[in-house]
Amino acid sequence: MASDPKFVKAVPTTKQRIKRVSGDFLWVNYQDDKSQNRESVRSKQSFVRTRHHRLQREKKSLQSKLIATPASKCRPSSSTTGVVGESTCGRYDLSSNQDDDDHFPEQSVIMPSVQVGVLDGVPDLVIQTRQNPNVYFQHYHVYSARSCFPLCPSEMTFWFWRKVLDYPPLMQIKLSISASHRAAILRASGAPALVVQKPMQDTLRLRLGMIKAIQDIFRDESKLYTESTAFAISHLIVSEGFDANKEAVEAHMNGMIKIIALTGGLNNLDGGTLSMIYSCVFLHGMIQERPPAIPMCAKFENRVLEQSTIIKASNNTMKTKASTLGARFFNAPWSNQIQPRFKALISWYQQLVSYYENLGTISAEPMSVENDCLLYLTHRLLSLPYEISLTPFEEIVRLSILVYSSIRVWSLYGMPCLEVLVGTLRKSLCKSYRTLQSTNSDLLFWILFVGSLASRGMECHSWFLAHLVDVADQLSLEGWGSAISVLQGFLFVCRSADEPAKELWNFTLRGGSMTGLGVVTTPVHNDMVIR
Structure with a gap:
């Protein structure tokens, strides 16, 4: 006989209380996370307030350390390669310049990227990392996103986070890109090997996690030949491309091309x-x-x-910071050596640089099509030597524009992929240097200045700097103003806080002495640059 219900003790129906965890993460039961749950609301508000005050204290402590601790020093090789030399464009062993690795202030290399009020984005990351994964999340949010999407970082980043909800392993590859970016900046600044080792190891761990996730897709034929698979592989290629991993990039590129073909071709894919x-x-x-x-x-x-404002004729009415931007490509005596098709492409790059440098005066957030315009022009520039026959002179100009956009727009300072491009530019310059010096000295000055900015932390930096000094003497340039007047005739705009470029010029005036350079972040466009 069943017992009377009144003798049965009622089971409590109160909802599970949220566990408060000290530290960077707040764990929340999403199934129980309702707006009417007062306990949940109070817990989250308390967490945000506590974390806000802690970050404020850490920020003040970090600022005091930055003031008290001198920047690391980086010295080039004493030898300078001759004009006709073509040694590899490798990196210095910058860590050997440190007296004590333990005293290296990592915070003095990368400016604090943790923003007050920004909640943690990766509390459930499966891969074990040596550093708090939130460091990489914040680094990506503030810096790396601008290297991936320089003309519309906010729109593309939010679009990507929506993709992460459908395929969480994508978070690992984004953090891998961030860790690789952080490691490159540390390495280029002269950080000890042990300091660089942490983000580099995390880069490989996170990338391996993404590779395993893609391998799981390959086991399911229903998911293999889909747009989402091509999208996932594309992120893996970008991560490997930043590190100049040629073999991996080639293998994964071939695989992605096959998947794209089996999904119906490029025109069937989403814009993102x-x-x-x-x-x-x-x-x-x-x-x-x-x-x-x-x-x-x-x-x-x-x-x-x-749709691109950069391409449309209305861009001609945009207020520019330098009315002479790129004019020397069209009115210099040597400009007739550039073919009309190449000149048209340079003209579009003029508009792109002008648009990018005026982003601060644009009230509305740029649309993703502007970033697509950058990719489109870069594709055209990469295709150019295979579509028309370029002279050695035109090839040097083409490579110089690629290097300029890589550092002043993409902000790829310190990345291994940039090292490959700079090395290619140097080899081309070695073959035509004397001719350029005698007939195109102003153009050569711009090329060497851009090459010197891009090559910091590389073995070939001393080569660029030594020849920059020679050409500056040849042009009788004495002050920063006179140097800017030459640079602005090409694709170069002096920014209001362009300290790295100014300091490079000051070192040029001193004959190439580079003692005391480190890595800082300029407030304009959040570029990672050498200082």
């Missing part, structure tokens, strides 16, 4: 997926020195030509 694919094409072309592995599709090209 196409943007990631052409980012892969850019990095592949940069490190492999080959024509673009994937042709420009009509869907992507038409969107850029029809």
